[in-house]
Amino acid sequence: MTNEPKKPTDITRRGLLKTAASSAALAGPVSLFNINHAWAKDVVWDGEPFDAGGATIRINEWGGFWQEIMTKEVITDFEKTYNCKVAYDSSFPWFPKYVANGPKDPAFHVGNWNLNEIIKLGRIGDFFLSTDEMKENIPNAADCWDFAFGSGLGITWGFGQYAYAYRTDLLDPAPQGFKSFWDERLANKRATYITSNGLQQVFFMTAAAEFGSGQTDMEAGFEAMRQAMPMKISDFTGNMQTLIERGEVEMGVQWEGEIFLMMDKDLPVAPLTWDRKPILTQTHTVSRYSDPIEKKLSLALVNAKLDPAFQTAAAETFYLRPSSKNAVLPERLTNKGVTNTADALEGLWIPDWNWFLDNEDEITETVNEIFAG
Template sequence: MSNKKKLIKPNKSLIGVNRRQVLKTGTAAGAVSMFNINHAWSQDVVWDGEPFDGGGTTIRINEWGGFWQEFMTSNVIEEFEKTFNCKVAYDSSFPWFPKYVASGPQDPAFHMGNWNLNEIIKLGKAGDYFLSTDELKANVPNAADCWEFAFGSGLGITWGFGQYAHVWRTDLIDPAPESFASFWEDRFANKRATYITSNGLFMTFFMTAAAEFGSGPDDLEAGFEAMRAAMPMKISDFTGNMQTQVERGEVEIGVQWEGEIFLQMDKDIPVAPLTWEQKPILTQTHTVSRYSDPMEKKLALALLNAKLDPAFQTKAGEAFYLRPSNSKAMLPERLTSKGVTNTADALEGLWIPDWDWYLDNEDEIVETVNEIFTG
C-alpha cells in the first residue's frame, strides 16, 4: 500500500443523485441499471423518498445501547414507526459481527446497522453483506447533501463523526502538550493511557503512531516500537473508563475522541483536547443488508434517510457532540462554542485509515502488542 495518507476533500460534484432524480431523467429500466442490481432480492426495491405503508413489517437494526438507544428511540424511531406503519427491533448487544456471520449474507441477522468502519469493512471482506454506497445514494435522497467523505467506506453512509485527540488535564500538566508525539514524553510515564487491542480507538492510535514515527501508517515495526516506548502506561477497555481515569487524575493524558472531551469540558472537568496532526476520524456509519426482503430493505433505506436528515443530525450533535455529515445541518451551540464548523474548510485533510490493511495485519498486531502491554 502507499504510505501516503488518504485525504478527504469535499467535492459535491461527486455525490450521487437520488432515485427520484434518476426517474425524472431516464426510464425505469435505466434507473434499475444505475442501481446495479445483481440479485432477485433487490429488483423491486425502488424508493423515491416519499412515505409508504410498511404493513406492520418489523425491521431489525443493530446500534449502540444505553443513552444512545434512548435518544434514537425518542428522536427518530418512534416517529418513523408511525409514519411508515412498521416496527423497529433494536439490538444493542455488541459485537454484531458474529451474528451477521452466523446468519450469512442471504439471511441477514439485521436489515440495517450503525457501527464503526473497522467492523463494517471486516464484514465486507467476509462476504457480500451490504449494499454499496452507489446503490444507497440512488435510493436515499438526503445523501445528495452529504459531504463526500460520508461515502468513503464503499459499504455504507456515514452520518456523524468526530476527530481523534489526546485528552489532557489542564490543571495537572504544565507546560501543555503540543503535538501527538507529546504522549511519549517522560513526564507522562504511567500517567498516559490507550486502549485494549480490540478497541477501534487503539487501532487508529497504532496506525497514527506508525505514521508519526515511521515511514507511514503501515510501518508495523514503527508502530510496535511506539507501543514499547510508551510503556509503562495504563490500558483502558472503553472510552467511558478512560473518562473516569482522567477525572480521577489517574491518567493525565490519554487517547480519546473529541466528543467525549467536549462532554467533560461542559461538566467543568479541567480537560482539553489536543487534536492529532494526522486528523483521523471516528465515524458512525449506517449499512443496509443486500439480501433483505424487499419491504424490509425499503424500510431500511427510509430509516437511513431519516438519519441523514439535517435536523436529526443537529439533534445528534447536541446529544453526542457528533459532527454532521450533511452539509446543510446546523451545528448546536455545544459544538460551535468549541470552534467546530460544518464547512468544506473544516473537512480539509481529514484521514480515514486504511482498514483493509489493518485487518490483513490484525493478528500480528494484536499478538505483538498484547505481549508488549502485558510484558
C-alpha cells in the same frame, strides 16, 4: 480519503443475475423460486412515506442512553409514519451474528457501526449495499459531504476527530503535538485501549505513520507502543473518562466528543487534536439481501438519520459533527471552534483498514505482549 473495501468478486449482483438469466434461457425453464425469491428483485424507494403494513426491521446500534435518544428522536415517529416496528439490538458485537446468518439471510436490515467492522464484513461476503446504491435511493444523501461515502459500504451520518484528552491543571506546560504522548513526565500517567478497541487500532496506525515510513510500518508502531510503556490500558472510552477525571491519567487517547462533554462539566481537561486527522465515525449500512419491504424501510430509516434536524439534535446530545452540509451546529460545538464547512473537513483521514485487517493477528498478538510487560 476513500478506503475502498476489497470485494469478494468483481461480478456485480445485477450482472450475475443477467448472466444467470441468459444461461437459463439456453438451458430451459427457470424455477419459479429463483424468479420470485424476494431479494432477487431490485428495490427502489422514491423518498415518500408508505404503509409497511406492520412489517418489522431489525437494526443493530449502540445501547443505553444512545438507544433512548434514537428512540426519542427518530424511531418512535418512524414507526408511526411507516406503520412498522423497529426491533433494536444493542448487544455488541454484531459481527458474529451477521456471519452466522450469512449475507442472504441478514441478521439485521440496518446497522450502525464504526468503519473497521463494516469493512471486515465486506471482505468476507456481499452483505451490504454499496454507497452508490444507497445514494441512488436516499434523497438526503445528496446533501452530505463527500467523506460520508468513504467506506464504500455505507453512509456516515456523524463523526468526531480523534484527540488526546489531557488535564490542564496537571500538565504545565501544555502538551504540543501527537508525539507529546511519549513525554517522560507522562510515564504511567498516559493511557490507551485494549487491542480489540478501534481507538487503539487507529492509535497504532497513527503512531506507525508518525514514527515510521507510514501507517503500514508495523515495526515503528510496535516500537512506539514499547516506548510508551509504562501506561494504563482502558477497555472503553467511558472508563478512560473516569481515569482522567480521577487524575490517574493525565493524558489519554480519546475522541473529541467525550472531551467536549467533560469540558462542559467544568472539568479541567482540553483536547489535543492529532496532526493527522483520523475520525471516529457513525456509519449506517443496509443489508443487500433484505426482502423488499424491509429494504425500503431500511433506506427510509437511513434517510431519516441524514435529515439535518436529526443531525443537529445528535450534535447537541452526543457532540457528533454532522455529515449533512445543511445541519446547523449547536452552541456547544461552535463555542469550541467547530464549524460545518468544507474547510473544516480538509485533511480528514480514514486509515487503510484493509491493510490493518490483513495484519490484525500479528499486530494484536505483538501489542498484547507489549502491554503485558
